[in-house]
Amino acid sequence: MLMALSITIGIYLLAEQIYRKFHRSALVHPVIVTIFSIMGLLKLLGWEYPQYRQDTAMIHFMLGPATVALAIPLYENISLIRKMLIPLMVATLVGAFIASSSAFLLSEWLINTDILSRSMLVKSITTPIAIGVAEKVGGSGSLAAGLVLLTGAIGCLVLPGYMRLVKVQSEPAEGFIMGMTAHGFGTAQAFEKSVTCGAFAGLAMSLTGVITAVLIPLFVPVISLF
Secondary structure: OHHHHHHHHHHHHHHHHHHHHOOOOHHHOHHHHHHHHHHHHHHHHOOOHHHHHHHOHHHHHHHHHHHHOOHHHHHHOHHHHHHOHHHHHHHHHHHHHHHHHHHHHHHHHHOOOHHHHHHHOOOOOOHHHHHHHHHHOOOOHHHHHHHHHHHHHHHHHHHHHHHHHOOOOOHHHHHHHHHHHHHHHHHHHHHHHOHHHHHHHHHHHHHHHHHHHHHHHHHHHHHOOO
16 A cells, blocks of 8 residues: 555656646646556556555545645635626536536537446546546446546646637636636646636636536436437
């Protein structure tokens, strides 16, 4: 257990240094670099993934407290959040519905594999929530986790340039877009800009996760009729 934890943390710290050296490019995001490095290491050493996951369960457990800790910057920006609460809620409802339904419909149209389509429903919500929701609606928790990571990485790569193109200049708006679209990846990147940007990203990630977790179990029985 201690060896697996030490190796994982060591690889992540090294990946963080690479990320900084390449001017924080999303192409070398430390989470992505760590994932592929661990995959190669498991293959090279012949380690079984179930055993590795059990040995590093503490890291998975800490995802929950880390998400809850986002309440601190949210509290520091509570007055600004209150002023924008209604537009933010409307944006979250619309964004969550479009993100889930468009991913599901495209998957059904292009691939038509039920387990993939149901896993795609949760691609835009944070991993701890996505895994549970995907399994509840007949998807794959492992596949959902991979799709969440892929979505986050693509979001971090594409969104900064897109927001410059459409001239988004408000830090709360930038953060909210990053958190809603790229969840944990986007929130981490938003905090690199400012606490306010990160706080709104954390808010978007949390709201999108909760709303999607409520809506998807209601949505799936309806689409299953068609």
